[in-house]
Amino acid sequence: MTVDPKNDAFVAFEHVQKSYDGVSLVVKDLNLHIAKGEFLTMLGPSGSGKTTCLMMLAGFETATHGEILLDGRPINQVPPHKRGIGMVFQNYALFPHMTVGENLSFPLEVRGMGKDERETRVKRALDMVQMGAFIARRPAQLSGGQQQRIALARALVFDPKLVLMDEPLGALDKQLREHMQFEIKRLHESLGITVVYVTHDQGEALTMSDRVAVFNDGRIQQLAPPADLYERPENSFVAQFIGENNKLPGTIEEIGGGKARVRLSTGELIDATPVNVTANGQKTLVSIRPERIEFKPSLMPPGALTLDAEVLEVVYMGDILRTRMRVAGTDDFVVKCRNTLDQTRLSPGEKIKVGWHPEDARALDAV
C-alpha cells in the first residue's frame, strides 16, 4: 500500500502531550499521521503510552496539550459518542445482560435507526464474521474466540470509518490468535476501513500492519513498515524490542562512506554499518540478528572480520536450531540456522569462528 500520510492524513496527532499527575508526561510530543485505509499498529511495552494514545483518540482521555484531528477536524472537544469511531476492547466488553443480537443492535438503536434496517445490518455484520447462528445467545454462552468475533462485528455494524483495537487478541490461545489476525486483516482489506491497533505482541504487529509505530517512554521510537522495522531498526531499543537480537558493545574506531569499524570492549575489531552513530570514539551497540550470522567460511563475504566462538548449548526447536555461544565475552550470543539436511551440526564445547555481512551488523546508539 502506498500512502503519503503527511498530506493525506485521516487521523493526525499534532504535538500531543499527556500527563495524568501534572508531574510526569506519559505521552511526550506525539506526532503521527495515519492515512485513510491504513492499518497502523502501536507497539510497545506496557507503560509506553500506546494505550493512552488510543484512549485519547477514542475520547476517553483528554490530551493535556496538542491537537488530535480526525478527517481534518479537531476532535479534542468532541465527546466519545459523537466521534463515530468503532472500538474493540481487550476483554471484548460485550454487554452481559444483552443477547448477541441486542449487543449489535445497540449502536444502531442509539442512532435512531428503524427496526427493519437494524435487523438487516445486524444480520449482515454477523454473517461477516460467520456468527449468524448465534444471534440469540448471551455473551457468557460463547467461547473467547466467538466473543471476539461478536465484538468485532459490533464495532463494525454502524459503518465507522475508523476502528480502534486495544489488544483485542490478548486473551486468546496462540492458534486462535493467529486465525483471528488473518480474519481481522481480511475485514480490513474488504471493508477499506482505517484501523489503529494496539498490542504488545510484536508478531501480531509485524504480520498485520501496514506500518508499525514502536512506542517507548512516551515517544514513537520508530515508525516504519514491518520489514524495515525488523531489518533496519533505527535505534537500539527497536533492535532489541523487535525480534531476537545479539548486541555487542564497543567504540567506533573508524567511520565513513557508510561503513564503520568497531573496537569491541573485549578488544576485537568488527565491521558494521553505522545507523545513528556519527563520530569516531563514540560508544556504540552493534546489533546482529541471530539468523544473519554465519559460521561456515564459504558463506562469509571475502575479507570479513571474524570472531572466535565457543558453542555452549544447542536447542532443537524443530524448524530451526538455536545455538548459544560465548562470543566477545558474552555468554548469550545466539545463532539460528535452519534445520536442513545439509546443516552442520554443532555440539557444545566446539570452537568455531563466526562472521557476517557488514550491512547486517548495525552500529546503534549505546544505551
Add this chain to the structure above:
Amino acid sequence: MAETTMDSTAAGLTTADGRPLKVALAAAQSRAKRRAFLLVLPLLLFIVITFALPIGQMLQRSLYHDGFSKASPALGAWFAANPAGTEPDEAAYAALASDLLLMKENRLAGEAGTRINYSMPGTRSLITSAARGADDLQPPYREALLAQDRKWGEPLLWVAMREAASPWTTDFYLSGIDMQRSADGGIERVAEVNRVYIWLYVRTFLLSAVITGICLLLAFPIAHMLATLPMAKANLLMILVLLPFWTSLLVRTTSWIVLLQGQGVINSLLVSMGVIDDSGRLALIYNQTGTIIVMVHILLPFMVLPLYSVMRVIPPSYARAARSLGATSWTTFRRIYLPQTLPGIGAGVLLVFILAVGYYITPALVGGADGQLFSNQIQFHMTKSNWSQAAALAAMLLAGVLLLYWLYDRLIGIDKLKLG
C-alpha cells in the same frame, strides 16, 4: 468396544468389578459427606435450638392459650354439648359456678380472667371477684350470678368464653386484623376508634418502602464513587459509611436529638439563615419524620455494601464500549450500567426493607406517637405479658415479609441476589 459401552449403558453403568456405578459413587462420597455434615452440625444445632424452635413456639403461642380452658372443664363440656348460639341455660350457669369454684381452689382465676379479658375488655375483675365468692353461690346459679353482676348475662361474654374454652384459638389473629366475635357468634370489625393494627401494618410497610427508596437514592451515588475510587481512598470512605454500625445506640440517639430537636442544630441553623422564622421551627424528631431520617441513617450501609460489591466488579470498559458505540452518558447509564447493578439493587432493597419492617428500637426512641411501627405494638403486648397477641402480630409481620420475598423471587429471582 463401542458395543460393550452400549450394553453397560442399557443395564446401568458398573465399575470394573461389577458393582453398579451409582452405588460405588455413593460409597466413595459418603465419608466426605459425613465429615462435612459433622463440621456444620454445631451451627445446625445452634440454629435449631436458638432460632427454629423459638419461632415454632412463637407460631404455636399465637394460636394457643390455655389460661381459661384448663380452669373450665365443666363449661368446656357444656359448650361441646350445645352448639354455638344456644342460649345459656341453668346447666350452663351451674357449670360456670363449679368452674369458678375450681378456679378459686386452684388459684387459676387471674389467668382465666386475663384470657377472657383479651377477647372482651373489662371482664377480668368480673371473673376474679366471682371466683372469690364462688363458695357462697347457691342454685339457681343463673339468678345468683346475675344478681352478682348483670354482665354474666351478656351474650358477648358467652361467645368469648366459648372460644376461650378451647386452648386452640384464632382470636389473636382476629384481633390482629381489627376483627372480633359478635354476639351471634359471627365475626365483625371492631369499633372504628379501636382499629389500630391494619392501618399500622400498612403504614409500617409504606414507611419501610419510603426508607428503602431514600436509602437507594442516597446509596447509589456513594457506592458508585466508592467503586470507582482507588482502593485506599475507597476504604477510608467505607469506614465513614460503616460508622453508624460502630456507634453506640445511646451516642447515636443523643446526637440525633441534638441535631433534630426544636432547639437543635438544624433548626437553629435554618432560623439563623432566615430560611424559617423562629415560630416555624420544623418538627424533625419524635414523629414520623424523625423515624424516617434516623432509620435511613442506620440502614444506609446495608444498601451501600451490596451495591458497592456489585459495582466494584463492573469493568469500566462496558461504559466505554457503550460510549464508543454512540450512546450518550444518560443512555449508557440507563441501558448498560443500571441493568448490571440490578443484583446489588435487589439485594440492598430486600435487606433494607426487611430490616426496616421489623425495626423496633429506633421508632421507639425517636418516633413519638405517629412514628411507631408494627414491632412497637408487638413489644407493647410483650410488656403486658400478652404473649399470644404479640406472637400473632409477629407472625403477621413474618407472613408479610415472606410474601414480599416470594414476590421478589418471582419477579427478579433470588439467585440474582448478590449480598457482598
